[in-house]
Each structure stands twice: as structure tokens, then as C-alpha cells.
Amino acid sequence: MIHFDNVSKRYPSGHEALSGLSLHLEPGEMAFLTGHSGAGKSTLLKLIMLMERPTHGQLLINGKNLGRLHSSQIPYYRRRVGVVFQNHQLLFDRNVFDNVALPLQVSGYQPRDIGRRVRAALDKVGLLDKEKMNPIALSGGEQQRVGIARAVVHKPRILLADEPTGNLDPELSAEIMKLFRQFGELGVTVLVATHDVDLISRMGQRLLQLQQGRLVHDEVANHVL
């Protein structure tokens, strides 16, 4: 589903964020991406989101070479990817429902369908009773869950998350991770960038460790507690 083939990314400043990275994720596979800040985690996610283009190498998603994707096609591509951002990226000029509905609205869904799908997504993250509230009135954890609902409301093939548990206490973090794993079981390819090593080790999922733009570890985490 996600295939990096010797991908490098050098920024105009000269900083090389990724160098010669190759990795492959099967459909429905779940993997954690870890490493120190500046190791290239965010860049890797940005490449998949087409917020950046690789300097070298090829990036294939679902067998398609993203390098050949015209920029006018980017929006349609992004509709198949769901992203949970570290800083939520919620809009405070509208309520929770409208925030979650945004991916459906931009794709041209009927209001009737939007209502049904948004409520299903909110129900899944346990915020069905907060749909009319402004996200600014919610706690950090609740805001993060609104962000997750928005990332999955359009049933993406790929789910990316950048430090999704950064602001959450361990118990809630575990719940959220469980949620991500359940998406993986449904066939969604899930890639989560985090440095919550404690949490990852308990998940028993594939672990990709980046160091200075290189993949230094690629293994299923040990169940050492």
C-alpha cells in the first residue's frame, strides 16, 4: 500500500531530512514510526500527504507513483488519506460536527449522508454528545479525538497520525492506539509517528525507527514490559 523506494528529501536550505529510505507497508498493516525530533518522521508523513515531494527516489501508494501525480490531482488523492495532526488543526469558527464534516463536504457528499457518517465517526470516538460544541471548549484529549473522527469520517485507505497521543494521559493514549489498531484490522493501512516508546512496546506492532533521515530499525516490537 505504501512503498518507499530509495527516497531522499533535501530541503532548499540544504538540510537532508530523509536519505535513501526504502520501506513497504501492506494494506491493513499498522506500523509505528519513531525517532528523535528531526529524525524525519514528519517529512515522511508529509511525503505521503503530498505536502512535500521527494528529491530522489519513488513513492508508490497503492501501486501508483506519486511523482507522476499532477498537482491538480492532489486533492482527490488526499481524499483517500486520513490524517491526525499533532496540533489537531481544528477550526474554532465552527462546531465539532462541522469540523468532522469537512472532508465529506469538500468531496461533495449529500447533507443527509454527511449527518449519518459524521455521527458514526463521533460515536466511534465517544463524542456524539459534543457535536454541537465548539472544539475550543473541549479538553486537549477531546480535541484530539475530534481530529481522529475527522481523519476517519471519509473512510480513508490510509490513516496517518503525527504524535496523536502527545497531549493525552497513558490510559487515553492506549484507547486511541487500540482504535487505530482496529482500523488496521478493517483493512486501513495505519502509520503512526510517535515517540511514546512505552506505548509502542505494548502494542506489539511493526516499528520503524528513523535516525537522521535513515531507517535504522524495522522490526516487530518485543513484548517486553
Added chain:
Amino acid sequence: MSSKGNSRAVRGPQPVARDGRRGASEGAARWSDKLKSYFQHHRALFINTGRRLLAEPVQTLMTSLVVAIALGLPAALYVGVVNLQQLGGRVESTAQMTIFLKKGLNDAAVDQLQKQLREDADIRVVDYVSRERALEEFQQLSGFGNVLQLLDENPLPAVLLVQPEDHFRTDLAASEDLVARIAALPGVDDVRLDMKWMRRLQGMLEIGQRLVFSLGLALSLGVLLIIGNTIRLAIESRRDEIVVVKLVGGTDSYVRRPFLYTGIWYGLLGGILAWLLVLLALLWIGGPVAKLSALYQTEFQLIGLGAAGFVALVGCGVLLGLIGAWLAVARHLADIEPR
């Protein structure tokens, strides 16, 4: 509510997964639904952008007023030109040719000339003013009658007042041909067609029309800049939203649309306000104009913009709003990409 309490509410993704088998799992909506929702989207956008403007009434009113003044100025000038044209038309209709007869022309020759002119297809009315009648009228109307008594003889020539057919009113060249033809007739000393001032008026009206055009052009550019700048600020203030919309797969045209509608709204409001301004100005000068025309014993009616003028004004506003917004969006939206 504590986050711990909430964690219990976090449930599995089954509900969505179930209807995910309806072929919509790739985030694609059905085609007919898309078309339908496209129109719904446009209607909703029109209303929503309007509401957004209403939420900031002072700002909206100020921008719309600036647009209204820029549109209203050339419109008012246009109304002025149209009314002067109307005035010109009235004067033309009473314009006549004055044929001065040679001195000492006998009555038979005058009768012959009159007969000839009456039979002319181009001439409608012929009126003979003898030297005696001319003197009488001069004494009555001018108030200088006493001056003439100082003179030994009546200095006024006999004249024939000729009213040409209606179509000569607007055709200056044909009128001049007619004048030349009459001047060549025997017994005619001179023919005066008092169209000089008509020509001046027409010249002025032509300048007026060009003034309307160039002022309109310059102020249209002003409207583009005003709306463009307003939209630029709107884009700036909604930067976060634009980034998120682009991240979740909003196309450029989706992002562009609300701003275009905002531009349309400004143009629409500006056009309507401009029409109102012109209407108020007409009402304001309508009283004095009526008084003045009463003094001239004419029934001069001010011509307003009318329905066509309203449509043209609002149409211009909407078009300029759309173009101004488009320019701003084309220039500034590309700068906002998710990073």
C-alpha cells in the same frame, strides 16, 4: 468531564465499517449525488457568505459604500448626459429656418416664393413675417420699441419662417442641404439655420459621454482594487481554514468559491447602493429642476436610470466584484499551502 471518564466511551470503528461496503470506502460520492450537492453547495455558499458579511455589518457597509460611490459617480454623470440629450431633442424640435428676403422684393415675388416653399416636400409650415409685422413684434417683445422710432426707416427685413419636416430635426447634414437649396431660390437674401448652439451642445454631450466612459473605466478599476484588497484580507484571516480544507482534499476551486461569492456580494450590494444614491440625487435635484422648467414654461421631466439602468448597474457591480475577487484569489491563494 475528565479525560479518564471519556476513555470509556471510546469505541471500536464498527459502525462506520458496516456501511463502508456501500462502495464509498474510497471517499467517493455517487455522481448524481455530486451534481446535486454541487448546486446545493453553491446555494449554501451564496447564503453563507452573505451571512458572514452580515456578521460584520459596519465593515460590509463601508466596503459596499465605497463600491457604490465608485459605481454611482459615472452612473450619475450618465444620467446627466441623458437628460441634456433630452433637452437638446426638445429644442431641436422647435428649431426652424429663417429666410431673409431681399430688400424691396414685391408682394408677387414673395407670394411666388411662399408657394414654391409650400409645395416643397421637405417643408411642413411656412409663415410670412412682413417688415411691418416684424417691427410690431419687435416692439412688443423686446422693449426696445422706442429705439426704433429714432430711426428713419424700418431696419427689419421681411422673413419667411420655415418649419422643415420632422426628420430634419436630427439630421444636421440634410438640414444644411436644405438650407443651401433654399438660399439658391430667387429673392432669398440669406437663410439661417440656428444649429450652431445645437452643434455645441452635441459636442459637449459627446465629451460628456466620453467622460462617463473614461470615468467609468477608471472607477471600475478602483472597484476591482477595493474588492481585491478586501478579499485579500478575508483570505488572510481564513488562512487556517484554507490549510485544513486543502489537507482534507478540497480542490482549489472549492477553496476559491467562498471568496468569489464574497466578491459577488460586495458587487451586488455596491450596485444596489449606487442605484439608491443616484435615485436620491435625482430626487434631491428634482424639485429645483421642476421649478426651473416651470420658469421656462416647459414640461421637462428628469429621466432616471430606469429598470434597465438598475440591471446594468447591479450587473456591473456583480461582474466587477467577481473579477476583483478572482484577481485577489489568483494572486494570494496559491501562497497558502499546508506545510
